[in-house]
Amino acid sequence: MTDTSALRGTSHHEEQRLDEQYPGVLGLDLKKRLLGPVLSLLVVVYLALCFFAFDVPGVMEKARGDMAQLFALDAYAHKVHAKYQFKKADQGFVVSLEGNRRAIYKEQPDWIEQSRGQSSILLGKDGVLHFADVVVTYTHPEFDEPFTFKVGDGVPQFIGGAEADWLKVSKTQVNARPSLYTRIWLTKSKVEVHRYFVGWENFWFDFDSKLNGLSAGQLMSLAFSSERLDPDVSNLRFMFNEFWMNSEWQHGEVYFALLQTLIMAVVGTLIAGILALPLAFAAAANVNPVRLARTGVRRFFDFLRGVDMLIWSLIFIRAFGLGPLSGIFAIFFTDTGTFGKLFSEAIENADKKQAEGVQATGASPVQKYRFGLFPQILPLFISQMLYYLESNTRSATVIGALGAGGIGLKLIETMRTRQDWENTLYLIFLIIVVVMMMDQLSGWLRRKLIEGQA
Amino acid sequence: MAAHLALAEASRLAEISQAYERVARRRTLYTLSLLGLCVLSIFGGLFVADQANSGGFWTGLGKFFDYPAELFMGAYEEGLVGLFALVLQYLPYLIETVNIALVSTLLAFFLGGALSFVASRNLVSNRLAVAAMRRVMDIFRAFPEIVIALLLVLIFGPSPVAAVIAVTTHTIGALAKQFSEVNENCDLKAAEGIRSVGGNWLEQIRFGILPQVLPNFLSYTLLRLEVNVRASAILGFVGAGGLGAELKMVVDWNYGADILVIIFMLVLSITSIDYLSGWMRQKLIGQTGQV
Numbered sequence: 011m012t013d014t015s016a017l018r019g020t021s022h023h024e025e026q027r028l029d030e031q032y033p034g035v036l037g038l039d040l041k042k043r044l045l046g047p048v049l050s051l052l053v054v055v056y057l058a059l060c061f062f063a064f065d066v067p068g069v070m071e072k073a074r075g076d077m078a079q080l081f082a083l084d085a086y087a088h089k090v091h092a093k094y095q096f097k098k099a100d101q102g103f104v105v106s107l108e109g110n111r112r113a114i115y116k117e118q119p120d121w122i123e124q125s126r127g128q129s130s131i132l133l134g135k136d137g138v139l140h141f142a143d144v145v146v147t148y149t150h151p152e153f154d155e156p157f158t159f160k161v162g163d164g165v166p167q168f169i170g171g172a173e174a175d176w177l178k179v180s181k182t183q184v185n186a187r188p189s190l191y192t193r194i195w196l197t198k199s200k201v202e203v204h205r206y207f208v209g210w211e212n213f214w215f216d217f218d219s220k221l222n223g224l225s226a227g228q229l230m231s232l233a234f235s236s237e238r239l240d241p242d243v244s245n246l247r248f249m250f251n252e253f254w255m256n257s258e259w260q261h262g263e264v265y266f267a268l269l270q271t272l273i274m275a276v277v278g279t280l281i282a283g284i285l286a287l288p289l290a291f292a293a294a295a296n297v298n299p300v301r302l303a304r305t306g307v308r309r310f311f312d313f314l315r316g317v318d319m320l321i322w323s324l325i326f327i328r329a330f331g332l333g334p335l336s337g338i339f340a341i342f343f344t345d346t347g348t349f350g351k352l353f354s355e356a357i358e359n360a361d362k363k364q365a366e367g368v369q370a371t372g373a374s375p376v377q378k379y380r381f382g383l384f385p386q387i388l389p390l391f392i393s394q395m396l397y398y399l400e401s402n403t404r405s406a407t408v409i410g411a412l413g414a415g416g417i418g419l420k421l422i423e424t425m426r427t428r429q430d431w432e433n434t435l436y437l438i439f440l441i442i443v444v445v446m447m448m449d450q451l452s453g454w455l456r457r458k459l460i461e462g463q464a
Numbered sequence: 465m466a467a468h469l470a471l472a473e474a475s476r477l478a479e480i481s482q483a484y485e486r487v488a489r490r491r492t493l494y495t496l497s498l499l500g501l502c503v504l505s506i507f508g509g510l511f512v513a514d515q516a517n518s519g520g521f522w523t524g525l526g527k528f529f530d531y532p533a534e535l536f537m538g539a540y541e542e543g544l545v546g547l548f549a550l551v552l553q554y555l556p557y558l559i560e561t562v563n564i565a566l567v568s569t570l571l572a573f574f575l576g577g578a579l580s581f582v583a584s585r586n587l588v589s590n591r592l593a594v595a596a597m598r599r600v601m602d603i604f605r606a607f608p609e610i611v612i613a614l615l616l617v618l619i620f621g622p623s624p625v626a627a628v629i630a631v632t633t634h635t636i637g638a639l640a641k642q643f644s645e646v647n648e649n650c651d652l653k654a655a656e657g658i659r660s661v662g663g664n665w666l667e668q669i670r671f672g673i674l675p676q677v678l679p680n681f682l683s684y685t686l687l688r689l690e691v692n693v694r695a696s697a698i699l700g701f702v703g704a705g706g707l708g709a710e711l712k713m714v715v716d717w718n719y720g721a722d723i724l725v726i727i728f729m730l731v732l733s734i735t736s737i738d739y740l741s742g743w744m745r746q747k748l749i750g751q752t753g754q755v
Binding site: 053055057060063064065066069070072073074075077078081095099106268270272273276277280284312316318319321324325326328329330331332333334335336338352380404407409411412415418422425428438441442445446449 | 501505506509510511513514516517518519520524525527528529531532560561566567570600602603605606607608610611614615618619620621622624625628694697698699702708729730732734735738744747753
């Protein structure tokens with residue numbers, strides 16, 4: 011400790027004087043001195059116990075790091091397949107988005123060069139793949155000798171080249187992943203190359219929409235051009251429809267789901283506040299003199315709060331079906347309990363002088379509480395409700411995922427498919443933005459309504 | 465002369481009363497429009513929600529007590545001995561859920577506490593560092609636990625580790641914000657005293673600030689513990705272990721007695737942790753709920 015070394019220079023007499031003046035500072039008793047170290051030791055032991063109880067080493071060992079990498083890649087990049095089928099040799103390489111048969115590019119991308127009988131595919135940093143006649147030659151920048159495979163006649167054969175740990179040759183196929191961004195896949199029926207490109211494909215418009223692939227400038231000029239793409243609606247309207255109805259990104263549905271989540275939070279919090287207000291007066295000792303009634307209301311609050319939002323949402327989903335209505339009920343049941351408790355404590359802590367002053371002028375009981383008590387606690391009510399509004403936006407997402415609909419359900423749906431990771435990332439981004447916006451809004455309103463009033 | 469003065473006084477009084485009435489009218493208008501907005505959003509929201517729901521409100525209202533009744537019937541058939549056996553069967557899962565909450569709260573207390581000192585304007589002179597730290601904490605806080613848990617369950621498989629990481633992440637953000645507010649309200653004189661005898665920044669924090677803020681830190685952490693028990697129960701539903709995972713299973717299979725026992729255990733533990741933390745908070749800061 012620094013204090014003992016600092017005291018080394020002082021005399022014994024001085025030390026005694028200090029001890030008398032500030033008792034318990036220099037000579038801290040043993041119990042207090044041990045409290046810190048013992049508590050820290052207990053915490054460390056507990057955490058270590060839990061480390062093994064939760065089997066953290068085992069979980070880490072089994073963790074699918076490769077899956078995580080692939081999810082992450084898929085979330086910010088899109089995959090383009092180039093596929094050559096021996097049965098359909100006349101088509102050459104067919105280039106599509108994620109191998110989707112309905113998303114085939116009409117124009118060949120510039121990284122594929124095809125001429126009669128032979129083609130070469132540029133793989134960026136991973137070298138070049140040549141395909142001529144029945145031989146696939148892959149040139150990797152780190153290997154001098156190219157990898158060659160004989161294909162087209164039964165199972166592909168590895169005929170020349172070094173061994174690499176990213177190259178897997180099995181009895182039926184050849185699978186090469188020179189980097190995360192490239193995959194070469196040879197089977198007896200096809201030669202297929204997958205390449206990843208950074209960015210979200212078709213975010214604005216569908217793959218087969220007329221507007222797909224147009225630049226921002228082109229879109230602007232289209233929007234204000236008098237030639238209508240669709241004779242029934244204006245171009246701006248048409249563009250909005252194409253965006254809103256995007257079948258892969260489902261912008262329309264996503265924003266409606268977001269609205270449902272917000273409705274759950276706002277309506278749930280408002281109803282809870284309105285219901286809790288009169289109940290809180292009934293539960294406050296300085297308003298309601300009947301002890302039995304007070305205790306009854308308090309236990310009711312405890313019951314509402316103790317039966318968690320999770321359980322309320324299960325019960326309401328059973329009764330009202332899947333959807334935001336069940337979410338609203340789950341939120342307002344739980345929060346009526348919470349608000350009731352907080353509000354009644356605030357009422358009990360309020361200054362009674364003002365109420366007495368109002369009473370002295372001959373006011374009725376209702377007027378006494380309306381003008382003597384209510385103005386004192388109103389700022390606190392509003393501030394608590396705004397706090398909970400933000401936290402309920404998050405809760406609404408969570409119970410949405412349990413079946414109450416909204417953005418939570420959408421999120422869990424895209425995750426279940428385990429393919430649309432770009433959609434998942436987009437939804438997570440939207441949720442975070444909305445929660446942060448609600449946080450800012452509630453903070454701003456709190457300052458505006460409460461500090462502005464004071 | 466006196467009459468003239470009284471007249472002037474009266475006109476001034478009239479002016480004041482007019483001004484008062486103007487303000488009163490404006491405030492009434494504000495209040496009414498705010499109330500109108502609330503009523504509108506409640507009914508509009510309920511209407512949209514009722515449309516989007518798969519079952520309607522009025523049909524559901526009659527069925528509200530069906531499910532609880534079904535559960536109690538199941539429990540009645542099980543008998544007292546059977547129910548007690550179920551309690552014993554699910555007790556380890558309850559302990560796991562409480563452990564998840566406790567571990568995440570502890571981790572978040574230490575990490576959030578450490579971060580909160582960097583995010584306090586009165587303790588760090590570098591404005592940029594404070595602002596950056598606050599944004600990071602906002603993002604941590606905005607993540608609903610379920611999003612992180614869902615992602616981690618895919619990578620780690622069903623395991624409480626996913627729940628611990630998810631709850632800890634959110635709690636760090638939430639606690640660090642509240643802690644930094646406590647830090648900003650504390651008295652700097654003690655820290656200045658430490659500096660005057662040559663203490664560095666860490667020593668100023670340790671001996672000057674920490675003793676002042678620790679009771680409030682602990683109080684907020686206890687409040688968080690209760691929130692986290694609820695959260696870790698919910699995370700079980702997406703496969704992150706604990707009592708929630710068991711609850712999901714028996715809800716899917718519709719085992720009335722098991723559902724009721726688990727609900728009972730959850731409610732009992734949440735309520736007792738609530739009371740316990742309330743009692744400890746009162747001892748710590750000597751007040752009711754507010755800090």
